[in-house]
Amino acid sequence: MESTAPPSRPPLRSLITRTRRRAASVVLTPPWLIQRYFAASAAATILVLLLILAFLLRESVGFLPAYRSELETYRRSGLEFCDIAREPLKHQQVLASLLRRAKAATADLICKQELADAEIAFDAAIAPVSALLDQLGAIAQQTKALDTEAHTMEATRQQLLAAAASTQNEATQKSLLAEAADLKAAPVDFSERITLILQHREELAAALGSYTVALAHAATKLPEDTALISQVRAAIPRHVSEVKTAAAALKEWQWDRHIPWHRAIVAFFFGSHWITNSPWQDFYGFIPLLVGSAVIALIAVCLATPISVVAAIYTSQFAGAREKEIIKPVIEFIQAIPSVVFGFIGISFLGDAIKGISEWDCLQWVPGFPIQERLNMFNAGCLLAFMAVPTMFSLAEDALNNVPRAYIDASDALGATKLQTVFRVIVPAGIHGILSAILLGLGRVLGETMIVLLVAGNRIAIPDFSAGPGVVFQPAHTLTGIIAQELGEVSRGSTHWQALFMIGSVLFAIALFVNWCARAVARRFEPCRT
């Protein structure tokens, strides 16, 4: 370097020699080494974070195209066609269930008989449609199975060919190639197989038509109104119109219509079904899991905020030095309890306790009481709240302690009482810090896995919000819980695997956003420090 540097540029040269000299004299001193070590540690942490991010993205990026092609097979095999008709017919089961319940509830024998007749009429109405749909569904499932088989065979063939290409041994190569040649499978001719289904299109439309007529006729024979029967009566017109809409949609349906890219995105981010390992069709809908996570986090934050903020105000403003010495370590000790222990408490004690309390007569005015499920969102929310308290308490307390002394002195000088100072001066001055503490608590709650997996009840459905505030006593599944529960089983690289990684990525984005909000809020609070 020194020799190649042109003599006409002495400043650069002197700079190089100077740094080299300095480096030579500094390089081996312990402070320099320690400093480098610290810097390397920081760099390694950032690097690992970036690697995790890259890994998450790499695994999840293939999800949308894979899901789109699954949806395309779903359409081309005719499964979608069957589902269009099946979806409104599910409602018939709800009506039949109401009728059976009405029959069990009534004591009047004539009414019972009439309801039994109505039930038979309801079943008879749907029987031809179900039989036809079962037949069509079987064809569609077979088409899909053939397609899957062709894909598997092709993938295996490629594997064998790759193995043959890489091997040196000629005999093995030959046998591998022969095996690969055996595996040649013809791709499924969707257009041919779909005609097997579509030739029944008119028949299905006619069956749906006569179903609505038969159902309306059966409804006229329903006996005297009780609450349950009038519910059935009221639901029938909507059900009939739904079936008619479906029948119209069946006429429009085309097996070869292309599925646009955004369909897969919409189906994931706004899908309300998460169905995996299904013999019919897997759906990866994000909403039930998101709603579960969100409701549980909301319960936890609502419970933890008052406790931790009030405790922080007391500790920082009212408590004596000895009280502080007890309160702070004890609350912070909660953080040391492993979350699986909380989970066990939830299963073995808290669930039974909440259920027991909900059966007290004096509490029956509470919405949702008496509760049926021990494992529910409220149970999980309580435990998560307890777990989030130390985080929120410590940060809120710090924020209150950081309120400048001058504010307090000024308030005292104006003759304010202690309470007035706290509520009119200190808390408003520290409010950004408190908000940031709440947000960081929220982040902690959203990311927690073990408690929700054990205690939330694992029901993959959007909670029934028509129950009002009592909805918190229903079970739910969560974003973190589903990853923990299903990742162990799925085969690497499958669409299901990628879907779970996609959820991981979204969870990561949510956590990042919550933390960013907390920082943004806290930054507004910074100037007060000076």
Next chain:
Amino acid sequence: MKHTLLALTFGLGLAVNVAAQSTLRIRGSDTLGAKLIPCLAEAFKGQGGKVSFDIAAEGSSTAFSNLAAGTAEIGMSSRKIKPDERTLCRSKGITVNEIEIAWDMITVVVNRNNPISNLKGRHLLQIFAGDIKDWSEVGGTPGPISVYTRNTSSGAYKDFMGLAMKGREYGRKSQKMAGNEQIIAEVSSNLHGIGYVGYAYCGASGVKVVSIDGAAPNPLAVKSYPLSRPTFLYTSGEPAGSIKAFIDFCRSPAGEAVIAKTGFVSHP
């Protein structure tokens, strides 16, 4: 999870004791790996078998991934091997060999205080598919039904769909529990609960076994019970040496006694 840990500790304990002997690595289903195979392994060692065992039970599909990777000598599975798993093994140069080891009966349980003691097969289907929502619809005391199923990674989850539900899906409101014990715990605490467990678990005190179409699970009449299923061991190629010795032991009268003791049925 607990069973996996138990099995692991058991396997490790054995591995430490007899590190010098040859080791059989067994991977796969937790239905088999929780109790049956560890008990068989212990009995096998007790009668003088000179091998050590390393058992890990994390679901049936891990049996085949481990066999294909050559990281297990024996795979346990509560279902038959799927075609794609067979091809995966073949592409790694392994021909899997199937051995029917025992039969399990999926047992439907309800709360001890539930008056229902028999369900029609059709009603069972409708309950788990979510069509029947209230106990009064099947002649019980009125109350909304809570359905507990295993989670998707379990062999029983799929088998039950095939055996009892004619391939229909579980209802949206069903709750997916991590293991048999958890289902027992929830059903015994919930008067309106219903769930299914392996036959070995149905003796718990808080629950009651429900017969299906009049057929109660009975080790003497396995084939006439509609929800019974075979379980399998898989080896790569024909078993030989200590693998063969162990499998022969499982099928011997001594092995069959162990199988019966753990709630399975050896020869229906």
